[in-house]
Amino acid sequence: MTTSDSKSAKTHWRPRSVLLQFRAIAYLLCCDMAAIFAGFAIAAMTRDSFVADSGWLVFALVLMPLYALIASNLDAYDSENLQDPFGAIRRGLQALAIAIGCVILAAFYLKSATAFPRLTIGLGSALAALLLVTARYVFVRHLTWFVGGNPFSSILLCDRGAPIPSGTFSMVMAAESYFDPEAHDPHMYDRLATLVASADRVVVTCAPEHRMAWAKALRGANVQSEIVVPELAAMAPLGLGPNRDVPSVIVAAGPLDLTDRIVKRLFDIALASAALLCLLPLLVLTAIAVRLNSPGPILFKQVRIGRGNQMFRMLKFRSMYVQQLDGAGHRSASRDDDRITRVGRIIRKTSIDELPQLVNVLKGDMSIVGPRPHALGSRAADKLFWEVDQRYWDRHATKPGLTGLAQVRGFRGATLVEDDLRNRLQADLEYLENWSIWRDIKIIFLTVRVILHRNAF
Template sequence: MNLELGRSGWAQEPGSRDSMTSVSTPSWRPRASALRSRAFIGLMLVDLLCIIASFLAAVLLHARFGSDKNWIVLLAVLLPMYVVIALNAHAYSSPNLQDPFRAVAKGAQALVIAISAVIFVAFFVRVSDGFPRMLVTLGSIFSLGSLIAARYLFVKHMAAIIGGNPFSVILICEGDQRVPPGKFSVVISPESFFDPEQHDPVMYDRLAKSLESADRVVVACSPERRTAWAHALKGANIQSEIVAPELRDLAPLGMGNHGSEPTIVIANGPLGLFDRFMKRAFDFTLALGALLALLPILAVIAVLVKLDSAGPVFFKQTRIGRGNQMFKMLKFRSMRVLESDLAGARSASRDDDRVTRVGKFIRRTSMDELPQLINVLKGDMSIVGPRPHALGSRAADKLFWEVDTRYWHRHAAKPGLTGLAQVRGYRGATVYESDLRNRLQADLEYLDTWSIWRDLLIIAMTFRVLLHRNAF
């Protein structure tokens, strides 16, 4: 049996087998099971400490620490209720421990439900009068904020905190196959110890022992042997996948059935009815509230734009929206009318001579985007989603869809005022093809992992990038 260990940082060009001919000396690290236990216990302690510290801070602010002990009873009920709800919501499961945003969403969801349940029970048994409302409100807000920040940081830096990556991925690669790109904890060449076409209990025992510590196994084999490997791994009690490079261009999302025939799922379609209702209600409420609150500022900007240069207050440009349908997007005009680029073929640059004096300020502060709240009310846009692009937008002199054919996939949702790409700093001119690919990857990740909790987190993170070095 040829096992190659200690390859957690291993990556190579597809088709190369040079790195599989030599065995690297693995550095010592704790067993994966021990690391998973550390991750589970560590994150649970982080959650509980955030809730306890938040209510203590609320008590100190409320100046009730010495005279009122009801908060201790509240905390004694809230903590176990949160743990039970979080466990039931899989807030500590492996998939959610590998994605900071999913970890945050699950934790925040469990906390909101736990706090709501405690308040409901207190009201139902008529003891709610004993709980200071301000203290409960402050403690809840502090808990939610600290839990979101702590969960994100813990999962983001989990490997450094607990002493290694607790999630093991094994590659089984047959000798005549190209090595798929990616990182694997263990690489196995199975020829000398397992043949899936031979039903030998001893060989199956060897395979089971090789895979027992893994969270996931990936098999690279010839097409005619895929069925045999599938049968061999279906009883292995581990997430198992078979590499099918010919499906790369289809970008399948999963498997389905039509009648008695299996099908490849290539698109999920719209969100469920309830999720669509939640997102639309959230968008409409936030956009309407923001427009009313910002009305004086919008009026001042409109006057300044009109006084600064001749032309309309608003700049209307055709952008690509949901389902690849086009719509007119609104912005405060920041360029001189005769030099405006309706197609968007030329991206704005630093010290752009087309930009007016007022335009420089509102672009730098992202205030030129505020009229898009009207697009949100109309239903053309959402508060959070992939940013809409102009038809002539280019990266390295190529139209966006010429750079990456997946570009059209990002339009499965309404475009947004802000998005995951923006909060990660992918803004400004697309000088290189990588500038677009970075944004596209973030957009596709957002579509795959949407939740209302992630929308809230992205909105919160947007405020820190409003003044960005690439905003000009």
């Protein structure tokens, strides 16, 4: 497939790939629930207590949602286990054992253990485990048949005439016509992000001298990224890419699997919707104040770098005079900045100017919590951010946020020296490595302490 076909292919490919992944998770969850219920039902039938004693039914109905919650937390539905039947079985059995233990422990402490027939529960647990193993093995081994296709798409990027390795790829493209990993150009990164946003795996084949540049370029791409290294074949190495016939080194992986992305997205939608509804009077009053204070648009739209290094338009209440707006972000706001209006000074000090970004969250451009998005021309000590630290592009492996770990640690305001950026970058990378929904909630609560900050101007 040629480069000119990429946009049209992406339009049809991405929704299908995501749909198949959702379908795989939903079908596997249904298999798990059916296996657990059937195990206890068969046990009750063998002991002639299917109708006479409802204790097994109560136990099963309590166990099933608890199992689903624990299995999700153990990554039993992530993409890796959807492709490895033995990994899927191991995680499923772990979740089932923990869930059964929790229900039995709760029944003991509630003094209701006598309500559950012990032999039926014991036999049911064993049968549920057996059926769970069988269902997961069969489903994962025949995943493409069950869901109607391969939900895990892959792209092969061939750089500068490099040979095409063997293997099955959803798309094969020549990279040099639209992306040069040696040039740190935001527009090039945006084009790369648009392409790989639809993939679960990106493989690059290139000359040895270009591998390091590609590795750096792909670390912020929010997708598992590999570089073909055919000379490793003789070593038969372990822990590389899934195609053993053509060894490839994994240089990047998206920070969140599909299940975690679903949880984070639902959390963002719920919180952003509730916040917009509660803050509607404040938003209306601020809009009126901005319009009355100085002529011009109420909202300021600025191009920022988002997830996967893809650009988007971020919304803010306009806090500067129209004639002095800095769309590229070359100049950071200072404490006595003459570009800022009277109303602008108030809303910047209280962070009210950032509230329209709740709309960006609902659109999917941003998240409630994540690295703060930067303008293309942002500088630290007269250097562009990516010139200060080569790891800068790595921070874009997830959606940018309204708030983040760097902000709650007090790293905000103008970047006058290079360490101002490095401190933020280090916090952003730490956030990516240790994400959890509970940490997002903690950061949201901690944000309240830094809304009024000495560097907010």
